[in-house]
Amino acid sequence: MLDAKADKRSRARIPVSVPATVRTKGSATELSAVTRDLSAGGIFLYTDGRITEGSKLEIVLILPAELGMGEKQWACCEALVVRVEDIDGRRHGIAATIDRLDLLPEIPS
Numbered sequence: 001m002l003d004a005k006a007d008k009r010s011r012a013r014i015p016v017s018v019p020a021t022v023r024t025k026g027s028a029t030e031l032s033a034v035t036r037d038l039s040a041g042g043i044f045l046y047t048d049g050r051i052t053e054g055s056k057l058e059i060v061l062i063l064p065a066e067l068g069m070g071e072k073q074w075a076c077c078e079a080l081v082v083r084v085e086d087i088d089g090r091r092h093g094i095a096a097t098i099d100r101l102d103l104l105p106e107i108p109s
Contacts, residue, residue: 013037013044020061022047022094025078033059036093040067043079044095046087051094055081059096060104074104 085093
């Protein structure tokens with residue numbers, strides 16, 4: 001018997017925990033977040049701020065080498081929130097599809 005909640009993802013997600021900065025499109029407020037898993041087409045992350053389903057996000061993070069893009073690289077993603085999970089009343093899980101991903105140049109320190 002087939003599971004009614006079968007995974008519908010087109011790409012496998014890689015379980016990886018990296019810090020990220022999230023901003024809702026049109027807002028100047030940035031939220032700190034940490035990823036649970038990600039792929040070239042989607043991301044799941046945890047944040048303390050509430051974000052509503054359907055929101056458009058800008059996410060800045062370091063992509064891990066496991067995604068097949070070579071070494072770790074800074075990236076800026078535009079994403080659409082498809083699901084929000086209330087974890088404990090304070091933290092929220094955000095599932096989003098990545099609509100656009102731009103690799104950023106390394107900034108010398």
